[in-house]
Structures are given as structure tokens and as C-alpha cells.
Amino acid sequence: MLRMSKLFLRTLRDDPADAEVPSHRLLVRAGYIRRVAPGGYSFLPLGQILYDNIYRVVKQEMDAMGAQQVHFPALLPREPYEISGRWSEYGDNLFRLKDRKNADYLLAPTHEEMFTLMVKGEYSSYRDLPLIIYQIQTKYRDEARPRSGILRGREFTMKDSYSFDIDDDGLAASYELHRDAYSKTFTRLGITFHIVSAMSGAMGGSKSEEFLAPSAIGEDSFVLCESCGYAANVEAVQVMPPVPVDASVSHAAMVKLHTPNAPGIGALVSVLNELDPGAQYDASKLLKNILFTVDGSPIVVLVPGDREVDEERLAVAVAPGKLGYFEEADFAGRPDLVKGYVGAAGMAARGVPVYADPRIAAGTAWATGANEFEHHAVNAVAGRDFIVDRYIEVATVAAGDPCPTCGSPLSIDRAIEMGHIFQLGRKYSDAFGFDVLGPDGKPKRVTMGSYGIGVSRAMAVIAEQTLDGIGLCWPGSVAPALVHIVAVAAKGGTGVEISTALDIAAQLEARGVSTLVDDREGISPGVRFKDAELLGMPTIVVVGKGLANGTVEVKDRRTGERADMALGDVVNTLVQTIAAS
RNA sequence: CGGGCUGUAGCGCAGUUGGCUAGCGCACCGCGUUUGGGACGCGGGGGUCGUGAGUUCGAGUCUCACCAGCCCGACCA
Numbered sequence: 001m002l003r004m005s006k007l008f009l010r011t012l013r014d015d016p017a018d019a020e021v022p023s024h025r026l027l028v029r030a031g032y033i034r035r036v037a038p039g040g041y042s043f044l045p046l047g048q049i050l051y052d053n054i055y056r057v058v059k060q061e062m063d064a065m066g067a068q069q070v071h072f073p074a075l076l077p078r079e080p081y082e083i084s085g086r087w088s089e090y091g092d093n094l095f096r097l098k099d100r101k102n103a104d105y106l107l108a109p110t111h112e113e114m115f116t117l118m119v120k121g122e123y124s125s126y127r128d129l130p131l132i133i134y135q136i137q138t139k140y141r142d143e144a145r146p147r148s149g150i151l152r153g154r155e156f157t158m159k160d161s162y163s164f165d166i167d168d169d170g171l172a173a174s175y176e177l178h179r180d181a182y183s184k185t186f187t188r189l190g191i192t193f194h195i196v197s198a199m200s201g202a203m204g205g206s207k208s209e210e211f212l213a214p215s216a217i218g219e220d221s222f223v224l225c226e227s228c229g230y231a232a233n234v235e236a237v238q239v240m241p242p243v244p245v246d247a248s249v250s251h252a253a254m255v256k257l258h259t260p261n262a263p264g265i266g267a268l269v270s271v272l273n274e275l276d277p278g279a280q281y282d283a284s285k286l287l288k289n290i291l292f293t294v295d296g297s298p299i300v301v302l303v304p305g306d307r308e309v310d311e312e313r314l315a316v317a318v319a320p321g322k323l324g325y326f327e328e329a330d331f332a333g334r335p336d337l338v339k340g341y342v343g344a345a346g347m348a349a350r351g352v353p354v355y356a357d358p359r360i361a362a363g364t365a366w367a368t369g370a371n372e373f374e375h376h377a378v379n380a381v382a383g384r385d386f387i388v389d390r391y392i393e394v395a396t397v398a399a400g401d402p403c404p405t406c407g408s409p410l411s412i413d414r415a416i417e418m419g420h421i422f423q424l425g426r427k428y429s430d431a432f433g434f435d436v437l438g439p440d441g442k443p444k445r446v447t448m449g450s451y452g453i454g455v456s457r458a459m460a461v462i463a464e465q466t467l468d469g470i471g472l473c474w475p476g477s478v479a480p481a482l483v484h485i486v487a488v489a490a491k492g493g494t495g496v497e498i499s500t501a502l503d504i505a506a507q508l509e510a511r512g513v514s515t516l517v518d519d520r521e522g523i524s525p526g527v528r529f530k531d532a533e534l535l536g537m538p539t540i541v542v543v544g545k546g547l548a549n550g551t552v553e554v555k556d557r558r559t560g561e562r563a564d565m566a567l568g569d570v571v572n573t574l575v576q577t578i579a580a581s
Numbered sequence: 582c583g584g585g586c587u588g589u590a591g592c593g594c595a596g597u598u599g600g601c602u603a604g605c606g607c608a609c610c611g612c613g614u615u616u617g618g619g620a621c622g623c624g625g626g627g628g629u630c631g632u633g634a635g636u637u638c639g640a641g642u643c644u645c646a647c648c649a650g651c652c653c654g655a656c657c658a
Contacts, residue, residue: 013607013619014593018651028592038650144582147651290657300658308657325656340658369658489616526618544617553617
């Protein structure tokens with residue numbers, strides 16, 4: 001039983017000035033968290049209980065799938081990360097520090113290395129596998145821009161697990177176990193989510209899916225197909241293969257036009273339409289020619305004018321080459337590349353490789369730069385006037401694009417990444433030379449998966465998906481208390497409301513229902529009601545004026561429905577209702 | 582890394598052309614009234630005005646530097 005007369009809690013009437021997103025504002029106002037540093041938050045008692053409840057759900061589902069919990073330090077020596085290459089790969093996002101002997105340490109952003117070493121140290125036979133171990137532990141990432149309170153912090157809690165298998169089939173099985181466990185976990189946490197295909201990204205490896213919680217404040221975008229259920233992070237969408245082009249259609253010869261005052265795609269469209277009123281140009285018929293550098297050498301990337309280049313996908317496509325921007329200084333050194341008027345035609349002569357989105361299929365005609373100041377070319381045909389050296393999927397997707405599996409229009413929504421499951425493969429077992437002896441007595445390289453759930457982030461996500469105009473609104477599976485009992489003293493009262501509220505709470509607790517009692521003295525009813533709504537327990541019981549008639553009021557925080565109930569029935573009824581839900 | 586905005590009590594904010602004891606609301610303490618929708622009266626406590634230099638008889642206010650926070654942008658040829 002939590003008693004508000006004793007609870008270490010102060011609710012705020014005003015929104016904190018530094019909080020932008022609703023979950024952050026309410027978690028601070030309701031006294032769950034307090035900021036202590038950029039991206040660093042303390043939990044007050046209600047926040048800690050909420051966190052513990054989420055922790056318990058995550059742990060139960062991990063244990064249920066046969067994973068075993070372990071624990072690592074967050075403070076780690078440099079060497080393992082040096083061996084895996086991540087000491088440098090992680091860049092500025094890694095917190096590095098030195099001990100008194102000037103030795104390098106880091107605060108772990110994730111623990112693949114340590115798990116690999118731990119298992120390598122104990123196991124050496126195929127008969128020991130498969131194995132899944134996990135921890136729920138604090139991670140540190142020096143984010144370029146921590147934001148949204150607990151949603152993107154520099155210190156946060158993550159459940160990370162790792163599977164160790166002898167072969168690909170085993171890895172696939174461990175992966176499926178996680179997929180199921182994650183679905184159960186997020187369902188129990190009351191989170192609405194989609195499982196989407198994800199990009200493997202910097203982690204290396206192959207198959208990867210994300211658990212995304214749709215939210216307007218999300219930092220990820222994903223596509224969803226209403227008709228077939230295809231879902232993917234926008235960074236991982238597979239576009240349709242290039243539409244076959246009717247080779248019999250012949251295009252007019254490429255023409256160079258004088259196009260002054262046409263900076264940018266929008267202005268160029270207007271200028272071209274003036275020059276050629278019959279042609280009906282729009283951005284999708286223009287070709288963006290964007291220069292990047294790979295290991296210092298220029299490349300040009302072609303996308304339709306109404307699309308953007310997805311740099312993360314491009315970075316993956318050119319790996320292990322290092323992607324960079326082609327900047328002013330680079331233009332200065334290449335007078336043959338005219339800023340604002342770069343055109344694919346002529347890149348071969350300049351020794352610049354041409355990478356293109358599949359939409360720039362051979363036989364398609366485009367308006368593009370003419371590699372001459374204030375000049376553009378129209379009717380530049382792929383395969384005739386310019387050659388594409390390599391097709392890669394780098395154009396951003398747009399709402400309405402065809403679904404790669406069924407062709408229906410895709411929708412795009414924002415979401416928060418809640419979990420990520422990932423078939424790592426042998427990246428880390430290779431790095432650390434982790435073999436076990438196979439049945440044939442020969443060494444066999446272990447294959448791994450890594451899997452994460454943002455535990456502290458889940459607090460913000462659940463808040464974000466459930467809050468309303470008057471406060472937080474927790475699902476019963478994580479709420480700090482299931483029932484919030486408000487004692488409202490009657491005029492000239494004797495305190496019987498408070499003692500009755502405490503009595504109801506004691507009976508509920510005895511039957512396993514957690515309670516929060518507003519037993520504060522001298523607080524006006526309005527404050528109690530506002531606080532109860534702000535704090536967000538699923539059920540609110542008001543012990544007040546009805547007591548004279550032997551009734552209390554029961555309110556559902558989510559629906560706002562309220563009903564008077566006989567004092568003698570309230571405990572039984574609540575216990576039954578909660579058991580049924 | 583670039584741009585914009587902001588640093589005054591635990592929280593939210595005001596503070597004029599530089600001026601005397603730095604204010605208001607919430608929160609907090611005391612007394613009294615009040616008690617079903619963020620009550621009221623009276624009386625209180627709480628401040629290195631982000632930090633450091635400088636200008637000045639005098640700086641929350643002006644100048645410079647630094648630090649911190651929030652938001653936006655990260656290239657579009």
C-alpha cells in the first residue's frame with residue numbers, strides 16, 4: 001500500500017520548461033522522474049515502481065523462453081572493444097575514460113564482446129549449445145542530441161540477450177524464440193507495435209527486425225501495407241524492381257538548355273516548363289545528381305527529383321568504403337564538376353562512378369544538369385546518354401509507393417523503436433576466434449544473435465501511447481498501483497473517509513491488488529482528483545459524500561466511466577474485475 | 582558541427598532609460614476558516630540573478646569570453 005501522506009512525491013502544476021513531448025512533460029509533472037543531466041534522469045518512487053514492473057514483465061518472458069540472466073559491469077576495459085574494432089567504430093557515441101593508471105576504459109553502449117568472451121571462457125563443445133543468456137543493465141551512449149526525456153537518454157536501461165548456436169538453423173530457431181517472446185512482452189506491457197524489417201546497418205550480419213511502437217513523436221519512420229501486412233523501416237524497404245522499359249519508344253535527342261536562375265528542383269521545374277510549355281515537367285521527371293565521396297573519391301548518386309537520398313542506406317551500400325560529403329573545397333578542386341549543374345551524362349569521361357536508384361532504369365528519359373554553369377539537359381536517356389555503373393536502393397520511400405510484395409500503396413508512419421532482434425552471424429565469434437568442438441571432433445565456429453529491448457524507454461513509450469489530456473493512464477500490467485483510493489472529507493468531517501479508504505486498501509492488498517491511497521489531510525478535493533488523474537492508476541475509488549449512504553464511487557481512469565458501489569461490495573467487485581482483465 | 586532561443590528561489594515566470602531592501606504565481610512553514618473539481622485570510626522561510634572578467638560612484642540590467650539548457654538543421658547539385 002502506497003500512502004500519499006508518506007510517499008516521496010511532489011506533483012507540479014506547471015509543465016517543465018525543458019520538456020517538449022507529452023510523455024516527458026507528464027512524467028516530470030506527475031513526479032515519476034527528474035532530470036539531473038542532459039540525457040540523465042532520476043526515478044522517484046513511483047517511477048522506480050513503474051520501472052520494476054516493466055523489468056519484471058521483460059524478465060518473466062525472457063526466463064519463460066529459456067534464457068538465463070547474467071550481469072556485466074558497465075565499466076569495461078578497452079581491449080575487447082579494440083579487438084572487435086568498435087573502440088574506434090563507435091566514434092563519439094562511446095563514453096571513454098581513463099583510470100588512475102591511465103588505462104583506457106569505456107562505459108558500455110552494448111555488450112556483444114563481453115558475452116562472446118564469457119561464453120567462450122566457459123564452453124567448448126557443441127553439446128553445450130544452443131545457449132541464450134541476457135542481462136538487464138545500464139547502457140551509456142554519448143548521443144549527439146539526447147531528447148524527449150527518458151526516450152533518448154545518454155544513460156538508459158536495456159535488456160540485451162545473445163544467442164549462441166552451432167549452425168544457421170539453430171540461429172534461426174533462437175531468433176524465432178526471441179520474436180515470440182518480444183511479441184508477448186510488448187503485448188503484456190500494453191504497447192501497440194509492429195514488427196518491421198530493419199536494416200542490418202553498422203552491426204553487420206543478416207536478418208534483422210525491429211519492434212516499432214507507432215507514435216507521432218517517433219524518430220523512426222516505417223511503411224505499412226494495409227492489404228498484405230508488409231511492414232518495414234523506411235531504411236529497409238525493398239523497392240519494386242525497375243519497371244521494364246518499352247525499348248521501341250524512342251526519345252528525342254538530348255538537348256542542352258540555358259537555364260539561368262534555376263537553383264533547386266522547384267525553380268528548375270518552373271523554368272523548364274516555361275522553356276518547353278508542352279512538356280509538363282514535374283519534380284519526378286528531373287534527375288537529382290548528388291555528389292558524395294567514397295574514401296575521398298567522388299561518386300554521383302542519381303535519384304528522381306522528388307526523392308531524397310537515404311544516406312544510411314548509401315553508407316551501407318558503399319561499405320567498407322567510407323562515405324563523405326562532396327563539399328565546397330572538393331568542388332574547388334574539380335572545376336569539371338559544376339555545382340548546381342552536375343549531370344550524369346559525362347561522368348564516365350570524368351571518371352566519376354554513377355550510382356542510381358532502380359527508378360532510373362535504362363530507357364527512361366530525364367531532365368538533368370548539363371555540367372555547365374546555368375545549363376541543364378533534357379531528354380537525357382539512361383543507357384543512351386549516360387551509363388549507370390551500379391543500381392542501389394538509396395532513394396527514400398514516399399507514402400503511396402507500391403508495396404514490394406503486393407503492389408498496393410504503402411502508408412508511412414512515425415514510430416519509436418522498442419526492440420530489435422538481429423541475426424548477428426559470426427562477426428564476433430570470428431573476432432574472438434570462438435569455436436566449439438563439433439560432433440566430428442573438429443572446431444566449429446559459433447554463430448550468434450543479439451536482441452535488445454529498451455526497458456527504461458518503455459516507460460516513456462507506454463506513457464506516450466496511453467496518456468490523455470488530463471494525465472498519465474497506465475495499463476494494469478505496469479501501473480505503480482492498480483487502484484488509487486481518494487479520501488474526500490465531508491463537511492465538518494471526522495476523518496472517517498480516510499480510515500475507510502485505508503481499510504479498503506488493506507483489504508485489496510490482502511487479496512493481491514496494489515493500491516495507492518490519498519490519505520493526505522487538509523488537501524482540497526480538486527487537488528486530489530487532479531492528482532489522481534495525473535498519476536494515472538487504472539482505477540480510481542472515491543471515498544466521500546456517498547459514504548453517508550454506504551457507497552463509494554469507482555471510476556475507470558481510461559474511459560472516465562464512474563459508478564456508485566456499495567461499500568461492502570467494492571473490494572470483491574474490484575478483485576473480480578481486475579482478475580478478469 | 583552550424584543556426585535560433587533561453588539561463589533570476591524547488592517549479593513556472595516578471596524585472597522599465599543602470600539606482601537604494603530583487604518581485605509575482607505555484608510549492609513549503611505557522612495560525613484560523615474551508616472540504617466533491619487545482620479554496621481563502623493573516624503571518625513567515627527560502628536568491629552567490631549560469632560562471633568569470635570588464636565598464637561604472639553604482640550592474641539582474643551594459644560589454645566580452647566561457648559554461649549550460651531547449652529547439653531546428655545536418656548534403657538536395
